[in-house]
Amino acid sequence: xxxxxxxxRHKVTETGTPxxxxxxxTENHRYMYWYRQDPGHGLRLIHYSYGVKDTDKGEVSDGYxxxxxxxxxxxxxxxxxxxxxxxxYFCAIRIGTSxxxxxxxxxxxxxx
Amino acid sequence: xxxxxQSPQSLIVQKGxxxxxxxxxxxxxxxxxxxxxxxxxxxxxLLIAIRPDVSEKKEGRFTISFNKSAKQFSLHIMDSQxxxxxxxxxxxxxxxxxxxxxxxxxxxxxxxP
Numbered sequence: 001x002x003x004x005x006x007x008x009r010h011k012v013t014e015t016g017t018p019x020x021x022x023x024x025x026t027e028n029h030r031y032m033y034w035y036r037q038d039p040g041h042g043l044r045l046i047h048y049s050y051g052v053k054d055t056d057k058g059e060v061s062d063g064y065x066x067x068x069x070x071x072x073x074x075x076x077x078x079x080x081x082x083x084x085x086x087x088x089y090f091c092a093i094r095i096g097t098s099x100x101x102x103x104x105x106x107x108x109x110x111x112x
Numbered sequence: 113x114x115x116x117x118q119s120p121q122s123l124i125v126q127k128g129x130x131x132x133x134x135x136x137x138x139x140x141x142x143x144x145x146x147x148x149x150x151x152x153x154x155x156x157x158l159l160i161a162i163r164p165d166v167s168e169k170k171e172g173r174f175t176i177s178f179n180k181s182a183k184q185f186s187l188h189i190m191d192s193q194x195x196x197x198x199x200x201x202x203x204x205x206x207x208x209x210x211x212x213x214x215x216x217x218x219x220x221x222x223x224x225p
Contacts, residue, residue, distance in 0.1 A: 031211065042118075042201060042215040043156065058212060090155050092213075099144035099211045103155035 003027045004104035006091050012110045019078040021107050023091030025071075031094035032074040033101060034058075034066060036087040043090065049074055081111045115139050116204050118216025125192055126224050133187045133219045135202035140183070142204040144211070147176065147187050150199045150218075159200075160187075192223045 003026035013019050023032060033048040035058075045058030047066040055066050063085060065077045078085055088108050092101040118135045125131045135145075144163055148156035162169045162176045162185065169176045173190040189196055202216040 033212070040217065042217045043213075044215070045212050048212060059214075094211055098161070099205050099207065100146060100158050100161055101211070101213055102158060103148075105155050106153075 004091060004093060004102065006089075006104040006107050008107060009105065010108045012112065013081055014112050015082055016080050019081050019109065019111075021076045021089055021091075021109070023074045023076070023104060025074075025093050027093075027095075028071050029093040029095060030071075031101075032068065033092040033094070034064075034074065034076045035090045035092065035103075036060065036085075037090060037106075038087050046076065046089075081109075083111050085109065086111045115214045116202060116216040118202050118219060120219060121217065122220045122222075124222045124224065127193060129192050129223070131189050131192055131196075131221055131223070133200055133202070133221075134184065135186065135204075135216050136182075136184045137204050137214075138183065139204070139206070139214075141206040142214075143207055144205045145176070145178065145185050146203050146205075146213070147174070148201040148203065148215075150201065156201060189221075192221075194223050194225050197221055197223050 005024045007022045034046040035043040037043045044060045049055045049068040067075045090106045091104040146161035147159045149159045150156040160171045160174045164180045175188040178185045200219045203213040205211045205213045
């Protein structure tokens with residue numbers, strides 16, 4: 001898993017509650033990414049970070065915010081979870097300059 | 113707007129067969145084309161990748177063929193095995209856009225013994 005951990009691995013929450021997912025890497029890679037995976041949609045980029053406090057939006061960023069206060073941690077926050085945000089969330093890092101991204105084990109989030 | 117289209121959605125082959133998965137892209141700025149393999153309950157794993165300056169790349173039993181003029185690329189799995197049964201995703205990215213990956217919709221491959 002290229003030194004990537006995600007927490008929690010599973011979470012069930014209710015509509016309207018805030019949720020924060022954590023991605024942690026151990027190798028000081030600059031680029032980190034958050035994707036969501038849904039049946040029929042493949043993986044879609046939510047947000048990414050290119051350094052501490054440097055983030056940008058991806059394809060499906062509405063309803064999500066991110067923060068990166070230190071190199072090793074990239075947090076994804078759902079300010080007020082909705083049922084449409086039920087999904088599997090993957091964090092990824094980019095190693096080197098090749099463009100290849102390596103994914104964490106994922107977090108399965110269910111919003112009731 | 114789906115910028116990377118993948119086909120077929122599902123594929124069944126016999127052991128030893130050569131499944132072929134195809135992808136087409138629209139954005140000519142893409143300059144990196146990886147394939148990912150995903151098993152149930154796991155994250156996608158980088159399998160093989162190609163850049164547009166070559167037309168073919170082999171790694172073990174996996175081969176990418178790339179056709180720049182047609183904006184298409186494909187994955188071939190030689191001598192497929194039941195352990196290759198997984199979902200495969202093609203993707204594309206541009207170095208000018210933070211290497212953000214745009215994924216195809218995925219192909220669920222089953223290799224029968």
